Amino acid sequence: MGSTSAVIEGTGSAGALVVVLDRPGDDGSADRGADGDVVRLTVLSSSAASDEDAGEAGVIDEREIDARELAGVVADLDRTRQVRWVWDSTAAWYPDLVAGGTRVARCHDLRLARMILRGSELARPADPGSALSADPAWDDWDGGWAAGPESTAARLALAQSAQESPFLQDAFDLPLDPPVAGESVPAEPGGGALARDAAGEWRRQQSLLRALAGTHPGSAHRLRLLLAAESSGALAAVELHHDGLPFRRDVHERTLADLLGERSQPGARPSRLEALAAEVRGILGAPTLNPDSLPHLLRELRRNGLDVSSTSRWELESLDHPVVAPLTEYKRLARLMSANGWAWLDAWVAEDRFRPDYVPAGVVTGRWSSRGGGALSLPHVIRDAVRAREGWRLVVVDAAQLEPRILAAMSRDEAMLAAGEGHDLYGGLVDAGVVDTRAHAKVGMLAVLYGGTSGSAAVLLPRLARAYPRAMGLVDAAARTGESGGIVTTWLGRSSPAPGPEWRATQAAASDVGAGAAEESRARSRARDWGRFTRNFVVQGSAAEWVLAWQAGVRLALRRLAGDHGLGHDEAPQLAFFLHDELVVHAPRELAPQVAVIVEEAARAASVLLFPHLDLPGLVPLDVAVVDSYAEVDGPASTGGDAEV
DNA sequence: GTCGCCCGCGCC
DNA sequence: AAAAGGCGCGGGCGAC
Numbered sequence: 053m054g055s056t057s058a059v060i061e062g063t064g065s066a067g068a069l070v071v072v073l074d075r076p077g078d079d080g081s082a083d084r085g086a087d088g089d090v091v092r093l094t095v096l097s098s099s100a101a102s103d104e105d106a107g108e109a110g111v112i113d114e115r116e117i118d119a120r121e122l123a124g125v126v127a128d129l130d131r132t133r134q135v136r137w138v139w140d141s142t143a144a145w146y147p148d149l150v151a152g153g154t155r156v157a158r159c160h161d162l163r164l165a166r167m168i169l170r171g172s173e174l175a176r177p178a179d180p181g182s183a184l185s186a187d188p189a190w191d192d193w194d195g196g197w198a199a200g201p202e203s204t205a206a207r208l209a210l211a212q213s214a215q216e217s218p219f220l221q222d223a224f225d226l227p228l229d230p231p232v233a234g235e236s237v238p239a240e241p242g243g244g245a246l247a248r249d250a251a252g253e254w255r256r257q258q259s260l261l262r263a264l265a266g267t268h269p270g271s272a273h274r275l276r277l278l279l280a281a282e283s284s285g286a287l288a289a290v291e292l293h294h295d296g297l298p299f300r301r302d303v304h305e306r307t308l309a310d311l312l313g314e315r316s317q318p319g320a321r322p323s324r325l326e327a328l329a330a331e332v333r334g335i336l337g338a339p340t341l342n343p344d345s346l347p348h349l350l351r352e353l354r355r356n357g358l359d360v361s362s363t364s365r366w367e368l369e370s371l372d373h374p375v376v377a378p379l380t381e382y383k384r385l386a387r388l389m390s391a392n393g394w395a396w397l398d399a400w401v402a403e404d405r406f407r408p409d410y411v412p413a414g415v416v417t418g419r420w421s422s423r424g425g426g427a428l429s430l431p432h433v434i435r436d437a438v439r440a441r442e443g444w445r446l447v448v449v450d451a452a453q454l455e456p457r458i459l460a461a462m463s464r465d466e467a468m469l470a471a472g473e474g475h476d477l478y479g480g481l482v483d484a485g486v487v488d489t490r491a492h493a494k495v496g497m498l499a500v501l502y503g504g505t506s507g508s509a510a511v512l513l514p515r516l517a518r519a520y521p522r523a524m525g526l527v528d529a530a531a532r533t534g535e536s537g538g539i540v541t542t543w544l545g546r547s548s549p550a551p552g553p554e555w556r557a558t559q560a561a562a563s564d565v566g567a568g569a570a571e572e573s574r575a576r577s578r579a580r581d582w583g584r585f586t587r588n589f590v591v592q593g594s595a596a597e598w599v600l601a602w603q604a605g606v607r608l609a610l611r612r613l614a615g616d617h618g619l620g621h622d623e624a625p626q627l628a629f630f631l632h633d634e635l636v637v638h639a640p641r642e643l644a645p646q647v648a649v650i651v652e653e654a655a656r657a658a659s660v661l662l663f664p665h666l667d668l669p670g671l672v673p674l675d676v677a678v679v680d681s682y683a684e685v686d687g688p689a690s691t692g693g694d695a696e697v
Numbered sequence: 698g699t700c701g702c703c704c705g706c707g708c709c
Numbered sequence: 710a711a712a713a714g715g716c717g718c719g720g721g722c723g724a725c
Contacts, residue, residue: 203718203719204718205719344720344721345720346704346705346720346721346722363704364704365705365706383705383706384706387706387719388707390718415716417714417715419709421716422716425718426708426717426719427708428707428708428709428716429709429718432707432708498714499713501714502713502714502715503713504713506710506712506713507711509713585714587714589714591714592715631709632708632709632715632716698725700723700725701722701724702721703720703723704720705718705719707716707717708715708716709716
């Protein structure tokens with residue numbers, strides 16, 4: 053470990069460091085992690101008061117180390133100094149470190165940052181000609197977030213083949229553990245095989261931000277916040293996958309047996325599901341009906357005199373017919389079976405942990421997506437299997453009515469902020485006399501956020517517009533921008549994509565001289581569609597930014613808590629699950645109260661960080677529940693639950 | 698046999 | 710009368 057101390061000695065002992073990691077001469081084809089693999093560390097700053105100025109400093113140290121030493125060097129340096137680790141993609145570097153027991157406090161994910169900066173309207177003044185020009189080495193590259201097989205079927209096949217073959221058993225370290233995103237799986241051909249100059253990209257990005265700070269300091273500040281939050285999220289995504297969500301196989305199997313009946317032959321329906329299928333066949337007089345076949349089912353429904361155009365539940369439920377109840381129940385259970393049944397359990401739950409892959413910024417708005425196991429749509433009906441370990445607790449935290457609150461803050465709509473002063477913003481709308489019931493408040497607010505125009509929303513919208521002109525003005529302006537093909541931007545600077553060529557062609561066709569009513573109507577409809585997208589983009593995306601800032605605060609505070617108590621990783625509270633506006637922390641029972649305090653403090657910090665001018669640390673109240681089972685937390689099915697969007 | 702699309706529905 | 714933003718994913722089924 054001589055190189056460890058050498059790096060430290062070579063950079064003084066105080067101040068923040070920026071350390072860029074890359075592989076000299078990396079053309080993407082090398083087998084990362086192989087013997088003889090070399091990692092280059094470029095140390096860019098030690099004296100700057102703030103690491104935000106790091107790009108200003110030149111290279112103060114550069115050395116190459118054996119890849120096998122990397123974890124030790126990183127752990128040492130991150131423990132003793134404030135370091136921002138810079139790498140092409142967190143998914144490419146961090147899983148191996150975490151697997152080896154090394155975690156870092158902060159990083160800068162060049163690819164995620166680049167995606168934000170290249171699209172951002174806030175960054176445009178500093179980069180009018182797009183100095184961060186398209187570069188296939190970066191831009192045709194997913195960063196390694198989605199390297200593994202993404203479907204339950206693929207995962208199951210992998211697990212089974214590994215079990216059947218001693219050779220494959222050796223090839224896959226942990227055959228039942230989903231491949232870690234970004235592990236040595238070669239990136240896709242094309243972009244992945246091109247060299248990426250990490251130090252150069254870091255300098256370009258910093259130079260852009262410095263230039264922007266000169267003319268638009270507010271924009272530069274927002275983007276720096278966003279890049280830091282995005283990168284912190286990338287670290288969290290890797291750690292979340294590694295740690296996994298505690299998930300009890302036995303409890304889940306009991307749930308399945310209770311709801312679906314006993315599992316029979318693989319491929320055959322379990323008993324209760326089969327009985328429902330038989331009941332449906334009997335009622336419809338269709339002994340060979342396969343209720344999983346939509347065309348067949350539709351045919352039989354019509355043959356029975358039911359005037360339906362689809363087999364969707366909402367259409368079925370409007371019918372008065374004896375088949376509706378068993379068929380709806382069949383569909384509900386068949387859905388559970390296919391999405392979260394035994395095959396899903398075998399593929400995604402190992403050693404009582406559910407380990408999905410999270411993909412930061414997998415959604416254009418900046419929300420995360422997930423690959424594998426449908427992690428972000430974990431049904432409420434199976435959440436009882438999510439159990440804290442013996443002697444531990446789950447701290448389940450939800451940001452209450454986040455999106456309307458973020459909209460109120462962004463638009464600085466004092467009336468809407470006032471309505472949100474209590475814990476229940478919807479109740480606040482009723483108390484203010486804007487709408488008569490809480491249900492109306494909710495429907496109306498959803499229409500504001502999503503652009504709904506139907507039935508009850510049409511009645512409520514004018515009232516909301518009158519009461520909250522600034523909030524309504526913000527989303528309406530975003531919608532108008534989208535309708536005319538423009539770009540909108542979130543609070544911290546993530547911009548929406550421009551509409552695609554097909555959309556533009558549709559609009560162009562409508563303005564042709566010979567355009568008919570059909571073209572015009574279609575163009576208007578597509579324009580309104582895009583307007584609803586941009587309307588929602590600014591709110592959903594800005595809310596996602598608040599959540600990232602919140603999550604980053606929680607993550608760092610949990611690290612401090614572990615440090616203060618001298619806890620090893622397996623004894624310390626960990627982030628266990630992340631769901632758009634909800635966090636689950638798995639914590640030793642005695643530390644759960646402190647975790648509850650941490651999530652509250654982080655929420656207040658996030659609100660101040662994003663909206664310092666409002667002086668409203670209580671902008672986003674939290675629902676905190678300390679439980680043994682995830683099912684103890686209110687879902688939409690339980691009374692009083694909120695079915696929050 | 699494989700691929701890609703559609704439908705439908707789970708989550709926020 | 711159908712209906713509103715963002716996703717992932719499985720089964721069926723037609724195209725190849």
